[in-house]
Amino acid sequence: MINRERIVNEFLKYVQIDSPTKQEGNFAKFISEELKNIGLEVYIDDAGEKVGSDTGNVIAKLKGVKDAAPILFSCHMDTVSPGVGIKPIIKDDVIYSDGTTILGGDNKAGISAVVEALKVIKENNIEHGPIEVAFSIFEEGGLFGAKNFDYSKLESKMGFVLDSGGDPGQIVVKGPAQDKINAKFIGRPAHAGVAPEEGISAIQVAAAAITKMNLLRIDEETTANIGVIQGGQVTNIVCPEVEIKAEARSLSNEKLDKQTAHMVECLKEAAEEFGAKVEIETERMYGAFVIDEDAEIVHIVQKACENIGLKAFTSSSGGGSDTNILNGNSITAVNLGIGEKKPHTLEEHLKIEDLVNTARLVLEIIKTVA
Template sequence: MNSTRLVDQFMEMVQIDSETGNEREIADYLLNLFKNLDVEVFEDDTADQTGYGAGNIFVKAEGDADAAPVYFTVHMDTVTPGVGIKPSIKDGYIVSDGTTILGSDDKAGIAAIIEALRTIEDDNIPHGDIEVVITIGEESGLVGAKAFDTSVLNSKFGYALDSTGKVGTVVSQAPTQSKVEAHIYGKTAHAGVEPEAGVSAITIASKAVSKMNLGRVDAETTANVGRIEGGGPTNVVTDYVYLLAEARSFTPERLNAQVEHMTAAFKEAASELGGRAEVNTELMYDALNVAHDSEVAQTVNTALNNIGRDIDFISLGGGSDGNVFHGKGIETVVLGIGYEDIHTTKEKMPVEELEKAAELVVEIAKVQYDK
């Protein structure tokens, strides 16, 4: 492992602007970098489908055909503000100048994989096929992962390097999520002269939301109304309101029950008050539930022990590309890589955790080969 090379790689990448939807520059950089390594690399054609700045990148380091392959996934896009990042090292942490994010989510994951592949090549470490998917649009709805054609993957399981927590943290459970979109229609009227002739869409929406179980619904389920739009002058009864909400749960049955409850609340309130509700729901991603004695979990457990870290299985309330790939039939857990305060201008990346993340990727490949 070459720590200086790893840190330099990370700091170089975070200075390439790649806010979600604008991934062209970082994609070109990565394609050129991987073409100079002993790997196969290509960009898929999903940019036309997604409308994003680039397609996903697939990398394959061919190994012993008799060894089972393993895959890793990371994403190349960042949240905002992510333009003009100026990294530096302070007290063992890589940080930005405080005016932008750092971009360790998820360029730390990319850097760890690049260094791992270089180390495997430099040291002639035996391995099976190592497959890597670098997605676009993760931060804006797991767009790239959803569009990616997993038929190119031969791996039965793998790892998303994209979670908080020190190296050793393993997300084995994450929720499924649905969006709930409601269009509420009332009837306009003069609010001062003839209010009884109108039906307020705002009143319908308010009554519906007041009837909903929101927040922490139960031990496995959460729900939230995130946006309400509509209205106009105070002397006009509002005849249209738009709401956007979500529900999450670790089990599909409870998610479906919560979505049905929220849909019914909109429709019942509209019916009671003489309006109309159109409710659209969309499953955003499947749940991730992986047994601790599964092959994917035990492989990383062995690898962590080999690099001097203990495994810490956790449940996480957010989704990731790992949910998408797991939902497509490729068993996946999400690995903590140590970044801190992500999605803020206080974001920082411990150099020690960056090194351990790269070391873990190498060790997973070795454990998989030795089976």
């Protein structure tokens, strides 16, 4: 039933509508009209005003023709840089950019699959329950769109996010929590050649703190990283200030608490050791989610995959997605593989077969739930 030619053409059209993070407005207007033309009721919330985007999240609803629980399909509209002026090309049934930008399959492949499935439902009068769609802004860099969804507009207690790089059939049932840890060491400047002993090197303090830390792979569920160090301008002054930006992630909220506390303690101990000051900010960006592999939502995807000849498999993710936020807002959600390969790079690509199979899976999930 999925129209291969149409979904490919629509995907090519979607990625050529620029929608970098916080500038999703043009695409939001376009996709809103697409959804209205299919017959959905469309609402744009006020998330954009809260996070500095030129539009809010797109929330749409299709009334059910059968008495069934509503289900939600979620994708994000924004793309990473360089993502302006995308020129898609097709080679051997694989879609690439021209090599000067990302492709934007992350996440417009998911959007294309949802929209195509909805068109097929309407064209073929397929019976279905209530369907909700949520296309978020500002997912990249902090999941801020999903954090600011107007959840009063969503009735679904079950959600399917289409934003993982695995093959169609992948069901991500575990995702980590993440903490951001920012610190500023404040030492004391001095002439590095005349009186260095009068100074306190913020660089030296930062180095001591980092040396004390357990970093990178902590265990099978936990990671930590120092990503940015900034400080100093010239070599003849003992550096008075250094800023560090770090993160920690874990599939266990308890393990994350422990890792973050360890890193904070290392920062404080180093400052005390050298007589410096340190200002520390920590923020829980999102919580972890763990869905039981015997949960109803997992069985629904497995059954849908079986019905259309896809191999279903469960996995965990090391990155955050809107799935984390939905689960934190009482919507049981999994993240589904849609075949987006090498996202966030100039080599990003998408097999047409995976695009079609993702749409087939969305359609079959709708039929299975109904």
